[in-house]
Amino acid sequence: MTQENTNSTQIAPDASFDWSMDKEGFSLYSTEEKANLESLYEATLSTIAEKEIVKGTVVGFTEKEVVLNIGFKSDGLIARTEFRDMPELKAGDVVEVLLENKEDLNGQLVLSRKKAISERAWENIMKSHENDEIVNGYVKTRTKGGLVVDVMGIDTFLPGSQIDTKPIKDYDVYVGQTMPFKVVKVNHAFKNVVISHKVLIEEDIEAQKSDILSKLEKGQVLEGTVKNMTSFGVFIDLGGVDGLLHITDISWGRINHPEEVLKMDQKINVVVLDFDDEKKRISLGLKQLSAHPWDSMAETLQVGAKVKGKIVNIADYGAFLEIAPGVEGLIHVSEMSWSQHLRNPQDFMKLGDEVEAVVLTLDKDERKMSLGIKQLQPDPWVNINERYPVGSKHKGVVRNMTNYGLFVELEEGVDGLVHVSDLSWTKKIKHPAEFVKKDQELDVIVLEVDLDNRRLSLGHKQLDENPWDTFETIFTVGSIHEGTVLKVEEKSATIALPYGVEGYAPIKQLQKEDKKTAKDDEVLQFKVTEFNKENKRIVVSHTSVWRGDIEEKKVTEEKKKEGERDKASKAAKKLNDSNEKSTFADVEGLAALKAQLEKKD
Numbered sequence: 001m002t003q004e005n006t007n008s009t010q011i012a013p014d015a016s017f018d019w020s021m022d023k024e025g026f027s028l029y030s031t032e033e034k035a036n037l038e039s040l041y042e043a044t045l046s047t048i049a050e051k052e053i054v055k056g057t058v059v060g061f062t063e064k065e066v067v068l069n070i071g072f073k074s075d076g077l078i079a080r081t082e083f084r085d086m087p088e089l090k091a092g093d094v095v096e097v098l099l100e101n102k103e104d105l106n107g108q109l110v111l112s113r114k115k116a117i118s119e120r121a122w123e124n125i126m127k128s129h130e131n132d133e134i135v136n137g138y139v140k141t142r143t144k145g146g147l148v149v150d151v152m153g154i155d156t157f158l159p160g161s162q163i164d165t166k167p168i169k170d171y172d173v174y175v176g177q178t179m180p181f182k183v184v185k186v187n188h189a190f191k192n193v194v195i196s197h198k199v200l201i202e203e204d205i206e207a208q209k210s211d212i213l214s215k216l217e218k219g220q221v222l223e224g225t226v227k228n229m230t231s232f233g234v235f236i237d238l239g240g241v242d243g244l245l246h247i248t249d250i251s252w253g254r255i256n257h258p259e260e261v262l263k264m265d266q267k268i269n270v271v272v273l274d275f276d277d278e279k280k281r282i283s284l285g286l287k288q289l290s291a292h293p294w295d296s297m298a299e300t301l302q303v304g305a306k307v308k309g310k311i312v313n314i315a316d317y318g319a320f321l322e323i324a325p326g327v328e329g330l331i332h333v334s335e336m337s338w339s340q341h342l343r344n345p346q347d348f349m350k351l352g353d354e355v356e357a358v359v360l361t362l363d364k365d366e367r368k369m370s371l372g373i374k375q376l377q378p379d380p381w382v383n384i385n386e387r388y389p390v391g392s393k394h395k396g397v398v399r400n401m402t403n404y405g406l407f408v409e410l411e412e413g414v415d416g417l418v419h420v421s422d423l424s425w426t427k428k429i430k431h432p433a434e435f436v437k438k439d440q441e442l443d444v445i446v447l448e449v450d451l452d453n454r455r456l457s458l459g460h461k462q463l464d465e466n467p468w469d470t471f472e473t474i475f476t477v478g479s480i481h482e483g484t485v486l487k488v489e490e491k492s493a494t495i496a497l498p499y500g501v502e503g504y505a506p507i508k509q510l511q512k513e514d515k516k517t518a519k520d521d522e523v524l525q526f527k528v529t530e531f532n533k534e535n536k537r538i539v540v541s542h543t544s545v546w547r548g549d550i551e552e553k554k555v556t557e558e559k560k561k562e563g564e565r566d567k568a569s570k571a572a573k574k575l576n577d578s579n580e581k582s583t584f585a586d587v588e589g590l591a592a593l594k595a596q597l598e599k600k601d
Contacts, residue, residue: 051098051099051100052098052099053096053097053098053099053116053119053120054070054071054096054097054098054099055070055094055095055096055097056068056069056070056076056094056095056096056097056111057069057070057092057093057094058089058090058091058092058093058094058095059075059091060075060091061080061091062077064079064080065077065078065079065080066078066079066080066083066089068095068097068111070097070099070109070111072102072109074108074109075109076097076099076108076109076110076111077108077109077111078097078111078112078113082112082113082114083095083113095113096113096116096117096120097111097112097113097116098111098112098113098115098116098119099111100112100115117153118153118154120152121151121152121153121154122154122191124152125151125152125154125156125183125186125193126186128182128183129183129186132182133182134180134181134182134200135151135152135180135181135182135183135195136151136178136179136180136181137149137150137151137156137158137178137179137180137181137195138150138151138177138178139158139174139175139176139177139178139179140155140175141175142171142172142175143157145159145160146158146159146160146162146163146171147160147163147171147174147175149179149181149195151181151183151193151195154191154193156181156183156193156194156195157192157193157194157195158181158194158195158196158197159194159196161198162184162194162195162196162197162198162199163197163198164197164198164201165198165201165202165205179197180197180200181195181196181197181200182195182196182199182200183195184196184199205240205241208239208240208241209240209241211240212238212239212240212241213241213275213282216272216275216282217272218272218273218274218275219271219272220271220272221269221270221271221272221289222238222243222269222270222271222272222284223238223267223268223269223270224236224237224238224239224243224267224268224269224270224284225237225265225266225267225268226262226263226264226265226266226267226268227242228264229257229258229259229262229264230258231247231257232246232247233245233246233247233249233250233258234247234250234258234262236268236270236284238282241282242282243270243272243282243283243284244281244282244283244284245258245270245284245285245286246283249273249283249284249285249286249287249288250262250286250287251286251287251325251326252287252290252292252293252325252326253312253322253325253326254312254313254320254322254328268286269286269289270284270285270286270289271284271285271286271288271289272284273285273288287326292326292367293324293325293326293327294326294327294364294367297324297327297364301359301362302359302362303359303360303361303362304358304359305358305359306356306357306358306359306376307321307323307329307356307357307358307359307371308323308354308355308356308357309321309322309323309324309328309329309354309355309357310322310352310353310354310355311349311350311351311352311353311355312328312351313351314345314346314349314350314351315345316344316345317332317333317345318330318331318332318333318335318336318345319331319336319345319349321355321357321371327367327369328369329357329359329369329370329371330368330369330370330371331345331355331357331370331371331372331373332370332372333345333348335360335370335371335372335373335374335375336348336349336372336373336374337373337374337412337413338374338377338379338380338412338413338414339409339412339413339415355373356373356376357371357372357373357376358371358372358373358375358376359371360372360375374413379413380411380412380413380414381413381414381451381454384414384449384451385449385451388410388414388446388449388456389446389449390446390447390448390449391445391446392445392446393443393444393445393446393463394410394443394444394445394446395441395442395443395444396408396409396410396415396416396441396442396444396458397409397439397440397441397442398432398436398437398438398439398440398441398442399415399438399439400438401431401432401433401438402432403420403431404419404420405417405418405419405420405422405432406418406420406432406436406442408442408444408458410444410456414456415456416444416446416455416456416457416458417455417456417457417458418432418442418444418458418459418460419457419459420432422447422458422459422460422461422462423435423436423460423461424460424461425461425464425466425467425468425536426467426499426500426501426502426536427500427502428494428502428536442460443460443463444458444459444460444463445458445459445460445462445463446458447459447462467499467501468533468536469533471499471501471531471533471538472531472533474498474499475497475501475503475528475531475538476528476531477528477529477530477531478527478528479527479528480525480526480527480528480545481497481498481525481526481528481540482498482523482524482525482526483495483496483497483498483503483523483524483525483526483540484496484521484522484523485510485518485519485520485521485522485523485524486502486520487520488507488510488517488518488519488520489507490507491506491507492504492505492506492507493505493507493510493518495526495540497526497538497540501538502538503526503528503538503539503540504537504538504539504540505526505539505540505541505542506539506541508543509529509540509541509542509543509544510542510543511542511543512524512542512543512546513546518542524542524545525542525545526540526541526542526545527540527541527542527544527545527548528540529541529544
């Protein structure tokens with residue numbers, strides 16, 4: 001910068017210049033005029049907020065956009081693609097738009113008709129959901145688990161289970177259809193909507209049910225169609241309302257499944273048994289339209305008569321025989337066979353068997369009847385004393401075992417008890433299984449006949465003589481026998497003695513000479529210490545055997561010593577006797593000598 005410029009003087013503005021004048025020479029508005037002008041502006045410009053739906057007027061078109069005036073300071077632009085549903089759109093038309101932004105980076109007002117439609121649709125859907133209103137929707141396409149439906153411009157989801165009251169296999173048949181729906185679920189966070197067509201159908205059905213139920217009466221006969229079958233019954237369509245025909249009310253006879261009598265879509269007459277207005281339930285009957293078979297039974301059916309039928313049910317206690325549809329009798333398990341061992345009816349018969357039976361009891365009022373099969377055969381206990389007298393021998397089959405004995409069947413319906421003590425003379429048997437097996441043949445002898453209680457007492461050991469009479473002479477107390485240790489227990493051991501007899505040895509009496517206790521299967525010598533014929537008991541001891549040998553040696557040695565002592569004693573006595581004789585002789589000599597000397601003196 002030059003010195004000249006630096007030292008130049010700054011010119012002050014002319015104080016008389018009117019700064020309120022514009023370049024055209026017009027003066028600015030006065031305060032009053034300015035206030036009036038602002039009020040005019042406010043009247044033409046609306047105060048709006050972002051994200052609100054407002055109405056806009058079409059004021060023009062560009063090649064790709066529509067120009068809209070929403071009463072703001074500037075116009076807004078919306079792409080023509082958002083007006084594809086309005087091909088006749090022209091200037092002056094009023095449409096709803098969403099104000100997204102009052103001013104973008106370019107200072108432009110940002111509007112959207114698509115979002116306005118979506119927002120308005122969401123509001124309408126919410127209102128429909130709150131007021132439980134019906135909405136129409138266009139089925140656009142199929143998706144996983146259901147259909148996509150356009151409702152008021154919003155895609156909603158129609159689950160497959162909500163299309164109809166009956167299961168739908170092919171969803172594609174609904175694509176392209178416009179149908180009524182109800183909004184059943186709304187997710188505000190994700191703006192997801194679930195709709196249903198099924199609820200409309202159910203509402204119609206409920207209305208029909210209420211109308212039909214209001215006209216129903218017990219005993220009324222209606223025509224219906226078999227709609228569905230289950231194992232417990234059939235659902236009958238009565239023309240807008242369903243009734244249940246239970247399986248027990250289909251036929252007087254016993255059936256396992258309704259399909260044995262009815263078919264799908266079959267038209268039948270049913271009678272109203274009961275109904276519930278609140279729960280909208282109707283109970284129907286079919287068998288009630290015909291007379292009960294018990295009422296039409298022949299008078300010839302009396303106690304003692306023979307009947308034929310089919311086994312229709314088997315329980316633990318017996319089987320049911322159907323002699324006519326709806327007429328059944330119970331064959332108790334005790335009336336199936338004279339045998340006392342039949343416990344399970346399924347061992348005797350099975351479902352579907354054709355069986356002949358005898359009527360035992362009959363109650364037509366209660367519609368009950370008991371039957372028997374064994375009565376078709378003679379009672380085996382008649383003349384039982386003639387066929388099985390006491391002392392007679394027979395061969396039977398072991399049918400059952402208990403702790404106290406076993407039951408032997410001599411023929412069907414005739415069996416007897418063999419007590420465990422009557423199985424063997426020689427062995428001590430704790431359980432019959434130690435002696436014989438089930439279903440094995442066994443020879444027995446009749447010990448007692450109790451005709452009143454139908455009982456036989458049998459024995460097996462009595463087929464042989466009592467060996468204990470002989471054992472009494474063999475196993476005398478003090479006798480020694482060879483035995484085998486069968487089993488050593490806590491306090492005693494079982495010893496196998498000769499002739500198949502068993503003895504018992506206290507555990508202390510099993511001690512051997514080497515101070516060890518005898519073990520199983522050892523063969524040793526045993527001495528009988530006790531013999532009881534009545535209780536068939538032999539007590540033995542091994543310890544007494546080797547201790548006895550020692551005692552015997554001691555006795556022998558003692559006797560030998562006593563003999564030696566006696567011998568020594570005798571010798572000493574003899575010596576003493578001889579000494580005494582010599583002494584006496586000497587005394588006598590001295591006495592004679594003394595006498596002679598005295599005589600001389």
